[in-house]
Amino acid sequence: MTHPDDISEAPKGPKVEDTVLGNLIGYRLKRAYMQIQPEAQRVLAEDDLRVVSFSCLSIITDNPGIVQSELADALQMERSNLVVIIDELEQRGLIARKKVPTDRRRYALTATLRGRRLRDHAAERVRTAEDEIIGRLNGEDRAHLMTVLGRLEDKAR
């Protein structure tokens, strides 16, 4: 007979063999991301943000006056998808949009004080959520993971 306390330790079912898939970096990155993404989504939703709108707000906060094409490049997003998000952030008073003096067809984006505060608050909450998920990953592993992921990105460019 199984003690109720044992449930959390019990395996979720028969172990499925996935050695071939598991040796592919893409598969492993996606699985790791899928552990974190739902939690990030959940905490951001409490601030009426989605992962993508938070990312935009964050980049705009750190790059006052950035134009939409630079933002799209930085987040590897289609410019058409960005427009809706920019509109929403502006309507909520989180960012301001101004015509670029040297090129009046382009808009420079800057976070408002309210936007910057929301970004800081949301980033802190996501970081805390991540820490809860990967808390038992030691600091050295975390640092090494970030370094290698950064190197992977640099190499892929």
Add this chain to the structure above:
Amino acid sequence: MTHPDDISEAPKGPKVEDTVLGNLIGYRLKRAYMQIQPEAQRVLAEDDLRVVSFSCLSIITDNPGIVQSELADALQMERSNLVVIIDELEQRGLIARKKVPTDRRRYALTATLRGRRLRDHAAERVRTAEDEIIGRLNGEDRAHLMTVLGRLEDKAR
């Protein structure tokens, strides 16, 4: 004046500041995944596979007789989404579906010889594509990345 050869070395535009986002593991995992995923998609498409149908075929190949619910759990997919993929793999003669003797409402899935060969071929091609992308990541970094990603997944369960 810039020599034409310099183009590949030139930065893609002004450097966008993303320290806050860049310190979030979820963001970094997704960016690393986005470097690899389009290439994986491209090589799999040449075998008429998508990332998700390849993943299913791979798990079925390595777990003969697996039932759909186990497959859905292993890939963290909705069972309803799985049905279409299973149907397609069966129609292409890559897997066979048999009723489970002890529970005739459930189906056991097994890869055919043709399915197993396609899986091996496709996995090899994805691995080669990944190696080209991250080729300059040294073997030690790659091994450490996989270990930490594995640990991250284990911790999150």
